Amino acid sequence: MQLQDKRRIAMLSAYALALHGFESLIPMPIPWIRVGLANIITVAAFILFGFRAAMMVTLVRVFIASLFTGSFLGPGFILSLGGGVSGILAMGAVLYILPGLFGPVGLSLIGALFHNLAQLFLAYLLFIQKIEPVLIITPVLILIGTVTGLLSGLVAELLVKGLKKSEVTIQNTPQ
């Protein structure tokens, strides 16, 4: 891994962590529903720097955020880790199998969907162990994930375009 990559991953992880922290300040009617703002950074990292960078950023965010909030190795941490990793794997698979079909918005939606499905599966496996409540909540979570996934996907698209534009400007600036 190049030094440049490390710096990028560190920067992106810091942004993701900041958004993650900011998100916990937003009041939510149901405690375990999140907007998924950090998803913006994941999607942007994926499109700009590829699968490995996105995975690293997510892992760093999940681990450090859980250390900050004291939930390391707790139930929330396990769900967060499982959801995050599955989301990236799904995005990677989609981009590998069908390159060019989806932009940032599509990737974000895929990520959100698999994030939710993985969390539901883990929650069922580890904590709830009854299939009915999980099945009842699944479509609701998919709906919320689709709406928040769309929003964070649009922001990611704006971010990616902005970053690409500014890179061009920097490169074109005479030294």
Next chain:
Amino acid sequence: MNLKETVNGTTLGDRLLFILLLLVSFTGIIFIKDVLPQSRDVTIEAEGKLTHRYPLDTDRRVEVGSPRGRFTVEIKDRKVRVTEASCPNKLCELQGWISRGVIICLPAGITVTVGGTEEQKDRKVDAITG
């Protein structure tokens, strides 16, 4: 760079996926309750002792009795009723089809309860007087 430009920048795949997910989730929200099998049981107790337990989903007729009387319990279309009661005023028969709650036949000392398995576990006595 504005919102409209960004929305126009999404691919066809993005839009189709979004619509598909919305459709799937709305359909799921509307129909999932009908699809789920509800694990409700019919339990029959004679003089305080559990004698029969049947799932509400299967139609059947059962003869139940205690030393003080007897009747037939009929389960059909996720509903339960009591017929052919041996008691004089047949209050249990008059209650008709029930899908939840209890039919009590006092003369025979038999109760027919419809409820989920969970409800049965949580059932406790509030208070005892006398």
